[in-house]
Amino acid sequence: MRAIVYEEFSVLPQLRDIESPSVPAAGVVIDVEATGVCRSDHHAWSGHDSTITLPHVPGHELVGRIASAGPKVTNFRPGQRVTVPFVCGCGRCRWCLDGNAQVCPDQTQPGFTHFGSWADQVVIHNADANLIAVPEELPASAVVGLGCRFATAFHGLRVRANLHAGETVAVFGCGGVGLSAIMIARAIGARVVAIDVSDAALDRAREHGAQHTVNASGKNPDELSVEVVSQASDQCPDGVAVSVDGVAVSVDALGREDTIAAAISSLAPLGRHVQIGLLAAPPVFDMSRVIGLELSVLGSHGMAAAAYPEMVDLVIAGKLRPQDLVTNVIGLEDAPAAMVALGANTGTGMTIIDLGR
Known part of the structure; x- marks a missing residue:
C-alpha cells in the first residue's frame, strides 16, 4: 500500500510502497477515505513525542471503511463507514468502563503508538470500544476533524x-x-x-x-x-x-x-x-x-468514542459544521510538503488528505 514514511525526525517524509497491515484479533483494518493534517503530527515528526518508533507513518484523524475485522470484533463488520478518536482505549480498564477512554493507561493512538492514517490502510485496535459509525450522507470533510481537534x-x-x-x-x-x-x-x-x-x-x-x-x-x-x-x-x-x-x-x-x-x-x-x-x-x-x-x-486529551453521539448528532443536524474549517484538500503525494508547512504556522483552517485524489 502507499504510505507517507519518515525515518528521521524533522527530515522530509517520503511517499513509499510498504506492506499492508494484518488485522488484529480484536481490531480492524480500515481503507482510509480521508485523513487530517494536524499540528500534533508535526510535533511527533519534530521528535517531541516519546511514543514514536522510527520508521513511522503519521496520521490520526480519519474516516474510512472497514476492510477486514478480527474474529473478536462483534459490533462492526467489513464495509461499514467509520471514524475513530485519536486516543483508543483498551475497553477493559476502569477508565474505559467509566467512559473515559481518552485517559486509558493502555491506550493506543494511530500515528503515534503505531502506524497511522497517512496511508491507504490503518489498523485500529480494540475496535468494539473505539469505532464510531458514520452516516453515508456526511462528507468526509465533516468527519475527519472529529477524530482530534473537534473532539478535543x-x-x-x-x-x-x-x-x-x-x-x-x-x-x-x-x-x-x-x-x-x-x-x-x-x-x-x-x-x-x-x-x-x-x-x-x-x-x-x-x-x-x-x-x-x-x-x-x-x-x-x-x-x-x-x-x-x-x-x-x-x-x-x-x-x-x-x-x-x-x-x-x-x-x-x-x-x-x-x-x-x-x-x-x-x-x-x-x-x-x-x-x-x-x-x-x-x-x-x-x-x-x-x-x-x-x-x-x-x-483535554481527545474524547472517548462513548461520548461521540452528542457531537455527531449536532453535526448531522447542521448545528456544528466541521466541514467549514476545511480550507485545503490535497492528495497523499502532497502530504510531505504539508507536514513541513505546519511548522510555518501560516494556515487559517484545516487541510485534509483525500486518498482518492
Missing part, C-alpha cells in the same frame, strides 16, 4: 470546563483546533473573544462566530490579557458595556508559554483554563494567581 475542543469546553450559555470564552490561537473551539462555544451559546497574531486567522474566527478579536502581535502576556478582558467587557448582553474581572473560560489552542500566561491572566475568579495546545517543554505560569483566584487548569 468539544470535550474541553463541554465536559472539562462545563461552559454554559452566556459565559465568555477567550480562545488563544485560531488554527484548526482554535476555530473548532470557537464554533463549539457559539453552538453552546457562549460569547467568544478570539486571539491570534494573524489578521487572516482573526477574519476566519469572526466568520465562525467570534464576536471580538484581538491581534496579539507585539504584546506581552500582561498587555494581551488586559486587552482580552477589555473586549470581554464589551460583550455583555443587551449591548451594555460593564466592567468585568475577566473571562469565564480560556483556551490555549496553540501551545506556547506566553499564550498560556496571557490566558490565565485573563481569567476571572473561579475561571477555568483549558489546555489543548501541545508544548515542547513544560510551561511556567503564575501559580499564585491560580491559587488566589481558585482557578482551574484543565487538560
Whole structure:
C-alpha cells in the first residue's frame, strides 16, 4: 500500500510502497477515505513525542471503511463507514468502563503508538470500544476533524470546563483546533473573544462566530490579557458595556508559554483554563494567581468514542459544521510538503488528505 514514511525526525517524509497491515484479533483494518493534517503530527515528526518508533507513518484523524475485522470484533463488520478518536482505549480498564477512554493507561493512538492514517490502510485496535459509525450522507470533510481537534475542543469546553450559555470564552490561537473551539462555544451559546497574531486567522474566527478579536502581535502576556478582558467587557448582553474581572473560560489552542500566561491572566475568579495546545517543554505560569483566584487548569486529551453521539448528532443536524474549517484538500503525494508547512504556522483552517485524489 502507499504510505507517507519518515525515518528521521524533522527530515522530509517520503511517499513509499510498504506492506499492508494484518488485522488484529480484536481490531480492524480500515481503507482510509480521508485523513487530517494536524499540528500534533508535526510535533511527533519534530521528535517531541516519546511514543514514536522510527520508521513511522503519521496520521490520526480519519474516516474510512472497514476492510477486514478480527474474529473478536462483534459490533462492526467489513464495509461499514467509520471514524475513530485519536486516543483508543483498551475497553477493559476502569477508565474505559467509566467512559473515559481518552485517559486509558493502555491506550493506543494511530500515528503515534503505531502506524497511522497517512496511508491507504490503518489498523485500529480494540475496535468494539473505539469505532464510531458514520452516516453515508456526511462528507468526509465533516468527519475527519472529529477524530482530534473537534473532539478535543468539544470535550474541553463541554465536559472539562462545563461552559454554559452566556459565559465568555477567550480562545488563544485560531488554527484548526482554535476555530473548532470557537464554533463549539457559539453552538453552546457562549460569547467568544478570539486571539491570534494573524489578521487572516482573526477574519476566519469572526466568520465562525467570534464576536471580538484581538491581534496579539507585539504584546506581552500582561498587555494581551488586559486587552482580552477589555473586549470581554464589551460583550455583555443587551449591548451594555460593564466592567468585568475577566473571562469565564480560556483556551490555549496553540501551545506556547506566553499564550498560556496571557490566558490565565485573563481569567476571572473561579475561571477555568483549558489546555489543548501541545508544548515542547513544560510551561511556567503564575501559580499564585491560580491559587488566589481558585482557578482551574484543565487538560483535554481527545474524547472517548462513548461520548461521540452528542457531537455527531449536532453535526448531522447542521448545528456544528466541521466541514467549514476545511480550507485545503490535497492528495497523499502532497502530504510531505504539508507536514513541513505546519511548522510555518501560516494556515487559517484545516487541510485534509483525500486518498482518492
